[in-house]
Amino acid sequence: MRKCLLKNLGLVSYPVAWTIQQALVQERLQNPNLEDILLLLEHPPVYTLGTGANLKFLKFNPDDSPIEVHRIERGGEVTYHCPGQLVGYPILNLRFYKQDLHWYLRQLEEVIIELLKMYGLNGERLEGLTGVWLKGYKVAAIGIKVSRWITMHGFALNVCPDLSGFECIVPCGIEDRPVGSLADFIEKISLEQVRQDLKKAFSQVFEVELREEF
Numbered sequence: 001m002r003k004c005l006l007k008n009l010g011l012v013s014y015p016v017a018w019t020i021q022q023a024l025v026q027e028r029l030q031n032p033n034l035e036d037i038l039l040l041l042e043h044p045p046v047y048t049l050g051t052g053a054n055l056k057f058l059k060f061n062p063d064d065s066p067i068e069v070h071r072i073e074r075g076g077e078v079t080y081h082c083p084g085q086l087v088g089y090p091i092l093n094l095r096f097y098k099q100d101l102h103w104y105l106r107q108l109e110e111v112i113i114e115l116l117k118m119y120g121l122n123g124e125r126l127e128g129l130t131g132v133w134l135k136g137y138k139v140a141a142i143g144i145k146v147s148r149w150i151t152m153h154g155f156a157l158n159v160c161p162d163l164s165g166f167e168c169i170v171p172c173g174i175e176d177r178p179v180g181s182l183a184d185f186i187e188k189i190s191l192e193q194v195r196q197d198l199k200k201a202f203s204q205v206f207e208v209e210l211r212e213e214f
């Protein structure tokens with residue numbers, strides 16, 4: 001079983017986490033045999049746009065925004081991060097898994113779906129879209145970048161965030177699908193509990209042994 005290092009970074013500003021990811025990817029481009037890493041963290045409020053994201057999905061002028069806005073190298077449209085949202089950035093070498101980006105996206109969705117099963121909830125995919133929905137509400141967004149089969153960016157799962165920041169955008173460019181969180185469906189949900197359960201789901205879906213770094 002392949003090993004994967006798990007790093008819990010806590011609350012980290014987007015530019016800092018972005019720089020960490022870029023450095024880890026560069027190290028693995030130079031030495032593909034380095035171990036994989038899963039970064040788990042939260043961000044302060046921030047909007048991010050994928051490489052080709054359309055500014056029409058912002059309901060505000062990004063030049064005047066009190067909240068940071070970053071255009072980054074992942075796919076997809078605009079999304080919002082804030083505390084209470086569990087963000088996962090897997091830095092994986094897909095040569096050791098499957099060299100197929102669609103497969104990788106479905107695996108990330110499957111991690112969330114398996115996690116929801118632990119709470120008796122049925123997470124769903126919607127045809128033609130990326131992410132995970134729960135009773136019609138999008139609870140997890142996914143956006144990735146892959147360089148020579150080394151992955152970065154990843155998933156954002158709404159556990160117990162203040163969702164008001166999503167009102168200022170058209171999340172992921174999807175106008176007719178509301179955003180929700182696990183707190184809408186599970187009483188007294190905690191981000192720490194979800195973090196622990198997500199570790200189990202990730203290990204199961206990717207068939208890796210997670211080694212947590214303290």
